[in-house]
Amino acid sequence: MDSNLRKRIEQAGNPADAGLRREAIIALGYERDPAVYITLLDQINDPSAGIQHAAIISLGRFGNPEAIKELAKPKILRSPSVDVRWAAVEAIGKLGDYRIIDHLVSAVVDEAWIVRNQAVTQLKAIVRDITREREKKSAHMLIRLLAMKDREIVDLAIDGLHELGTISIDLLLEGLKSISSRIRENAAATLGRMQVDAAVPLLIPLLSDKNEYVRRSAVQSLGEIRDISAIEPLVHCLSDNVEKVQKEAIDSLVAFGRQSTAPLLNVLTHEPNKFVIRAILYTLGEIQDPAAIPALVRQLGSSYFVIRNTATRALVRYGPQVTSPLISNLSVNQSGIRPLVRAATTEDNLLGRIRAIRALGALEEHRAVKTLKKLRVSGDAAIASEAEKSLAAIGTAAWRRCSSLVVLRELGDPAVLPHFIRALADSSSNVRLEAIRSLGRFGGKEAVAALIRVAEKDKDPYVRMEAVRLLRLCGAGHTAVPDLALKSLKDKDRNVRRHAAALLGLFHDDRSVEPLISAMTDRHWGVREAAEISLLNLGERTVDALLHALQNKSWTLRFRAVRLLGELGDPAAIDPLRKISVRAGERHDIRRIAREAIGKLSRHSVPA
Incomplete structure (x- = not known):
């Protein structure tokens, strides 16, 4: 032993100068004398965490695998010092082979990220090494790693087992029976990836495993096999x-x-x-x-x-091949049902009434709904039960026709347009709704004409409203649409009137001005709002009529007329608005909005 090495060994054991001592211990890690190894082992028992840390680093560098026994002791791997635990994991990784896996696995759950990360890094390196060995013991080690939480390590283990091939199959099949749910899950995933037919009888029972991840993995693997x-x-x-x-x-x-x-x-x-x-x-x-x-x-x-x-x-995905069965779904009974209704309600014979009720359900005739609803609450339990069944049959048949129309609409074949038009005669308002929505999607002269008829004549106000709304989407350029909108502006239903007012705003038709101004006095806010917006869309052609409306008795109309005149930008409205703004007895909010309108118009009239 040379004098320099002897000096460093002496310094490593000298408690007088901790800094010099630590420096000497670190330097000893680069030596290979047996005496150095003994010195370093002594120093890992030092009460100072700094000295322990330095000694562990040097033991890792020294390269003697015998040190693993000391480094793996709880006092080191579970030391209160993060630095000590981290250095121990790094040193164990450098010194050992697959036999150190258990020590590294325990460190993977360390509370300190730096320790966990080091353990994972070392495990990855070991997995790669043991996979290259292609031995049965390698498969054993990899199977144990399937229980890990770290996804990256598990994926490496699965890759390794897959690469080992037939060597690992028996162990993987055994892994399907493991008490560890993670091993069962990952063994199933590996066997599926390897497409092992022999695994099927063992994977099927796992479909009812208590653990959802095991079930999911088994399902996926069976799909792969x-x-x-x-x-x-x-x-x-x-x-x-x-x-x-x-x-x-x-x-x-x-x-x-x-x-x-x-x-x-x-x-x-x-x-x-x-x-x-x-x-x-x-x-x-x-x-x-x-x-x-x-x-x-x-x-x-x-x-x-x-x-x-x-x-x-699902049917939309099938494409045109579903068109024919769907069209046959749209056919409805057009014959009279009065005899059956009469028999269902007045027949003396109970069996005769039941047969009539069943016949109404079998015909899937929506016109019978009102009668059947009354029978459902009748005092006779048998009649009520049969009425309930027939109502269900009629309802589901209507939904079937509705859904058929939706599929045909999504398929987008113009050849089915006549079937949409025929569906407008359906006794179910829900079916008629889907029919007009389909017509609105396709557009064109025939569709628009059919929508106009529905908007004029359908008994259901919601259907009429939807027809008018759809004409806003496909009615542009069709001369009959403004006439329909003017007529619908007088509809009993407020929603129909609201959409009719909005529809008129799309057509620059002078005939619309006065009706829209009148609509601004409608008792429903939505109609008034739609009429105002449409008048704004019609532009300056509305100014004269709006000026005249300033004298109307309806304060709502005067308010909206003032607001519109301010937005339309015609300076001719300034003087009439000025009179409104100071008119005795006028509402405060109308005078205020008139002043605001004058301000807007004045800015517009200033020359650039």
């Missing part, structure tokens, strides 16, 4: 109460393609849960097997919106 024996169990996973598991089941069933159709349709026939039905319909829409079209069409008549909506979107 694609053994047809897994289809029916996967269909049952659509009822899982965890959305992500259900979504994985959908993706896996879609991966099987048309092989999934029959099992899905079988469950659909008896499934009562609307959310499971929704998942089945969505899956069928993704698979796009024509064999599923009749079932999807039937679901358009569900009493649940969520089911109808999903069936609608």
Whole structure:
């Protein structure tokens, strides 16, 4: 041993100067004399954390794996000092092989980020090393890492097991039975990625595992392996109460393609849960097997919106091939129902009344709803029950026609326009609503003419309102539309009048001015507001009529006329407005708005 080394060893044990002592210990890490190793081992037991830290760093550099036994002791790995724990993890990583995994795993959950990060870094390096060895013991180590929380380490372990291939399969299959849910989850994921057919019988029971992540992983793996024996169990996973598991089941069933159709349709026939039905319909829409079209069409008549909506979107994905069955859905009974209504209400024979009620339901005739609602609250339980069933049949049939119209509208084929027009004769106002919305989407001369007829004659005010609203979207350039709007401005329903007033603002028709000014006296605020906006759109042609309106008895009309004159920018309105602003007996708010209007007009009239 040379004198310099002996001096450093002496300094390392000298408690008089802590700084010099620490410096000497760090320097000893670069030496290889056996005496240095003994000195460093002594120093890791020093009560000073700074000295321990320096000694641990040097032991890592010295390179003797025997030091791991000392470094892994709780007094070091669980030291109160973060620096000591971090240095120990780094040193253990440098000194050891796969046998140190347990020590590093315990450090992964350290409260200090720097320690956890160092442990993860060392584990990643070890995973790469043991994967390259391609031995059974490597697979054992990697399986244990599947229990880790750190996703990056787990992914490295999965990659390693996949790379090891057949060496790891038996251990992975055993891992599916592990008491650790993380090992079960990640073993399932690995087997799916490796597409191990032998895993299917063990993966299927995991579909009912208590842990949702295990179930999700098993579902995903079965979709990757694609053994047809897994289809029916996967269909049952659509009822899982965890959305992500259900979504994985959908993706896996879609991966099987048309092989999934029959099992899905079988469950659909008896499934009562609307959310499971929704998942089945969505899956069928993704698979796009024509064999599923009749079932999807039937679901358009569900009493649940969520089911109808999903069936609608699924059928849209099928494209033009669904047009024919949907059109046949639109046909309705046009014959008289009075004899049946009479029999249902006045027939002496109870059985005869029940048959009549059932016939009304079978005809799916919406005109019978009023009668059936009365029968539903009649004193006879049998009659009430049958009336309830017939009402349900009529209602779901109407929803089926509505949804059929929605699908046809979304498909966008102009050839179906005549069917939309025919649907305007449907006895259900909901069906007529969807028909006019479809006409509004397509537009054109025929559609506009049909919308005008509906706006004029439909018994339902909401349907009339919607027709007028849609004419704002597709009625431009059609000369008959302003006439309809003027007529609708007198409709009994305020919403129809409101949309009619708004519609007139799109057409620069002088005939609209006076009716719109009159509409500003409507008892409903929405109509008055729409009329004012439309008059503003009509521009300066309205000025004379508005000036005349300043003398009207209606203060509401005077107020709006003043406000409009200020916005239209015609200086000719300044003098009449000035008179309004000082008129005796005029409302304060009208005089105020008149002064504001004069200010606007004065600014407009100043030459540039």
